[in-house]
Amino acid sequence: MVNDRFFGTESQQSLLRRGRSIYDLFAGDVRVSYHGRTVGLLRPSAESGPLLDRLFALQGASTYADVPAEDADIVQSELEARGYSITRYQCWSGGDTVIKAARNIVATYALPKGITAHWIDADAPDLHLERLADVALCCGVLPLAGSVLRGQLKPGLGIVALDEHGQAASCAAASSFAHPDDTIRGSEAWWGMLATHKQHRGKKLALILGAMALLKMHERFGFQQFMTGVQPGNTASEAVCAKTGLSPQPRIILTAVDAEALPGGKLTS
Ligand SMILES: CC(C)(COP(=O)(O)OP(=O)(O)OC[C@H]1O[C@@H](n2cnc3c(N)ncnc32)[C@H](O)[C@@H]1OP(=O)(O)O)[C@@H](O)C(=O)NCCC(=O)NCCS
Known part of the structure; x- marks a missing residue:
């Protein structure tokens, strides 16, 4: 049994557990991507179909994470014709502009009174990891595997903001994504898992925590390029x-989720 922390419903946890095990088998494979949910393929190729089928069958979900926009309609139609139900995410990314914007955000805005930010790393208390999962899940965002949030499996981190009662107000995370030898995406980090509890929205918490996570990923692991998928x-x-x-x-991210493996058929918002 893989020793890790997974959060969410039983089906969500079981999907994340399968994803983690498949990643353990595929971590050295330059074709795959993983940021703590399920293993995907970066891009479609003549030979990728059978591998995607197996990743999907084993995990209950998989992804093409780096599809050129001009090919996305045709790739999606082919997947749908083969019976997959696809969620389409727009890729947002940036390099220097992102690091500059993040520095500007942390220099300009402070956390509201009573709110404190806590890093999720190898030494963070379990309680903070659990609080981060609470706020992500209550906002419809599936938390990454604990070992990714703690940076124990691959470069990665999380951050959670707690209110004066110790309840989670907001969270963000970042992780490496492609295999470092992938010539196009190997030096790019995934960033996201932004979630702010309804009663704390509009206080710039996502903006501040997101910027802090991004800068820490840059400083701790040297990433200069960041990406995320947005519906x-x-x-x-x-x-x-x-x-x-x-x-x-x-660039489009096409994700297939088996509605039987994951009721609702969606990994995240
Ligand atoms: C997305 C989310 C994390 C934003 O949280 P938040 O802490 O309220 O956001 P912030 O207060 O930091 O807002 C940052 C900026 O985004 C803008 N913004 C926030 N919510 C917005 C909305 N619903 N519509 C338009 N702009 C919005 C804010 O106005 C602010 O811009 P400003 O600086 O010009 O005022 C929150 O709405 C959420 O948890 N949504 C559900 C989960 C989700 O979809 N997460 C993203 C998954 S990738």
Whole structure:
């Protein structure tokens, strides 16, 4: 049994557990991506179909994470014709502009009175990890595997903001994504898992925590390029991404989830 922490419903935890085990088998494979949920393939190729089928069958979900926008419709139609139900995410990313924007955010805004920020790393108390999971889940965001949030499996980190009663107000996270030898995406980090409890929204918590997570990922692990996937229409997420210096790219993330393995059929918002 893999020794890790997974959060969410039984089906969510079991999906994350399968994803973690598959990653343990595929960690050295330059074709795959993983940031603590399920193992995906970076891009479709002549040979990728059978591998995607197996990743999907074993995990109950998988992804093509780096599909050029001009190919996305056709790749999606082919997947749908093969029976997959696809969620489409717009890729937002950026480099220097993002680091500059994040520095500007932490220099400009302070956390509201009574709110404290706590890093999730190898030494963080379990309680903080659990609080981070609480706020993510109550906002419809699936927490990454604990070992990724703690940076124990691969470069990664989380951050949680607690209120004066010790309840979670907001969270953010970042992780390495592609295999470092992938010539296109190997030096890019995934960033996101932004979630703010309804009663704390509009206080710039996502903006501040997101910027802190991004800068720490840059300083601790040297990442200069950051990406995330946003479902078109998630205006709050788009607003936070834009203010953090990310911009929409001609790149689409196509995710297939088995509704039987994960009721609701969606990994995250
Ligand atoms: C997205 C989310 C994390 C934003 O949290 P938040 O702490 O309220 O955001 P902030 O207060 O830091 O807002 C940052 C900026 O985004 C803007 N913004 C926030 N919510 C917005 C909305 N619904 N519509 C438009 N703009 C919005 C804010 O106005 C602010 O811009 P400003 O500096 O010009 O005022 C929160 O709405 C949430 O938890 N949503 C559900 C989960 C989700 O979708 N997460 C993203 C998954 S990738």
